[in-house]
Amino acid sequence: MAIDTKTVRLDPTASSEAATKDLVAAVSKHQLADLDVSKLTITLTDKPKPLTPPESLVFGKVMTDHMLVANFDPTTGWSSPEIKPYAPLTLDPTSSCFHYCPNVFEGMKAYLGSDGKPRLFRPKLNVARLATSAARVSLPPFDQDAMLKLIERLVVVDSRWIPAAPGYSMYIRPTIIGTRSSLGVAASDSAMIFIILTPSGPYFRTPEALSILATGESVRAWPGGTGGHKLGVNYSPGFLPQQIAAKQGYQQCLWLLGDTVTEAGAMNFFVILKRDDGDLDLVTPPLDGLILPGITRASCLALTAAHSPAHPLPEVSGRTRIHAHERPFTMAEVQSWVARGQLLEAFGVGTAVLVAPVGRIGYQGRDIDLPKYPGVLGPVGSSLWKMLVDIQTGRVQWDDWSVICQ
Numbered sequence: 525m526a527i528d529t530k531t532v533r534l535d536p537t538a539s540s541e542a543a544t545k546d547l548v549a550a551v552s553k554h555q556l557a558d559l560d561v562s563k564l565t566i567t568l569t570d571k572p573k574p575l576t577p578p579e580s581l582v583f584g585k586v587m588t589d590h591m592l593v594a595n596f597d598p599t600t601g602w603s604s605p606e607i608k609p610y611a612p613l614t615l616d617p618t619s620s621c622f623h624y625c626p627n628v629f630e631g632m633k634a635y636l637g638s639d640g641k642p643r644l645f646r647p648k649l650n651v652a653r654l655a656t657s658a659a660r661v662s663l664p665p666f667d668q669d670a671m672l673k674l675i676e677r678l679v680v681v682d683s684r685w686i687p688a689a690p691g692y693s694m695y696i697r698p699t700i701i702g703t704r705s706s707l708g709v710a711a712s713d714s715a716m717i718f719i720i721l722t723p724s725g726p727y728f729r730t731p732e733a734l735s736i737l738a739t740g741e742s743v744r745a746w747p748g749g750t751g752g753h754k755l756g757v758n759y760s761p762g763f764l765p766q767q768i769a770a771k772q773g774y775q776q777c778l779w780l781l782g783d784t785v786t787e788a789g790a791m792n793f794f795v796i797l798k799r800d801d802g803d804l805d806l807v808t809p810p811l812d813g814l815i816l817p818g819i820t821r822a823s824c825l826a827l828t829a830a831h832s833p834a835h836p837l838p839e840v841s842g843r844t845r846i847h848a849h850e851r852p853f854t855m856a857e858v859q860s861w862v863a864r865g866q867l868l869e870a871f872g873v874g875t876a877v878l879v880a881p882v883g884r885i886g887y888q889g890r891d892i893d894l895p896k897y898p899g900v901l902g903p904v905g906s907s908l909w910k911m912l913v914d915i916q917t918g919r920v921q922w923d924d925w926s927v928i929c930q
């Protein structure tokens with residue numbers, strides 16, 4: 525099914541967009557206070573928690589000692605940001621976030637370099653995406669440089685929580701929620717930013733390739749919808765199909781729109797195909813509004829674009845060219861690639877998993893088995909995984925991708 529990207533654009537006459545524009549104008553005219561790092565106050569806990577041993581970490585269960593909070597008031601703007609001991613929030617039950625869900629978030633990680641310094645990976649892209657997500661649900665804008673500095677400050681305060689073991693890191697969850705206290709169905713003119721941290725290990729514990737179930741009855745994203753933004757509302761409708769897939773023995777859903785492949789769980793999806801001329805094709809769906817514009821996705825595309833005889837990917841011959849295609853493809857195509865032995869690798873990518881190999885796709889009551897590799901990831905997936913880890917931990921310098929927190 526072809527997707528008309530023209531229908532994906534937002535309606536500029538939508539009142540929520542107009543309201544956001546007014547807010548942007550007000551903040552930029554200094555009528556309202558913007559996020560301001562110089563006003564940051566830090567209150568450290570007097571009861572630091574014992575660290576959890578890395579082996580027993582479960583994703584997102586243990587939070588660090590501190591969090592960062594700032595509130596937006598429609599008459600004054602952003603409050604002074606505070607780093608303070610991690611604690612429950614107190615919110616009015618009428619708060620917009622509980623009813624109409626103007627909630628947006630980011631997922632990023634701090635990695636410990638061999639110099640012991642915490643590093644972020646392309647964090648400006650996360651902050652920019654957070655701003656776009658906020659605008660999409662009419663949450664107030666914020667100074668992006670200030671947001672990034674605040675994230676860095678919080679990471680430094682809780683840096684003892686970043687496990688040093690390879691494959692471990694500290695997951696960062698910057699969140700903005702609508703806090704307007706009124707049941708009236710309208711844009712939230714009040715908001716709260718909170719940033720919380722959790723030490724994290726490898727996302728999938730099994731060193732096996734994933735089994736995923738191609739799911740077309742429930743749809744994750746559609747033209748004109750919100751799949752291209754990191755909004756809370758995009759995720760809970762996926763829980764039931766995900767449970768149904770799990771009952772049938774699959775770890776994730778492969779989200780389809782019609783027969784078109786979109787994403788795998790909360791990962792961008794890539795396939796590697798063998799060409800008749802011996803080169804490789806890398807295919808991933810385009811950013812047409814259905815696909816979350818992943819930073820890992822963008823990084824994998826950039827790293828494969830840089831693959832050359834002089835600087836090959838670690839596990840791919842420099843003589844093999846990799847042709848990247850951001851284009852829609854269908855399950856019918858996947859089936860025919862597999863039947864002809866052309867499909868070499870399939871993997872999902874994202875901050876939490878990095879690169880996760882797919883070994884089996886359930887489709888229309890049958891399983892499509894994909895090629896197996898001794899190291900589980902195939903040569904392209906494994907090369908990308910290694911390069912990303914090396915860049916994230918500062919072992920390899922790549923543009924300005926790795927940023928030391930100060």
Ligand SMILES: *Cc1c(COP(=O)(O)O)cnc(C)c1O
Pocket residue numbers: 631754787789790791792816817818819820821873874875876
């Ligand atoms: C966050 C997310 C991704 C991955 O994005 P990264 O920036 O690489 O972490 C992919 N798909 C969905 C649906 C997501 O929510």
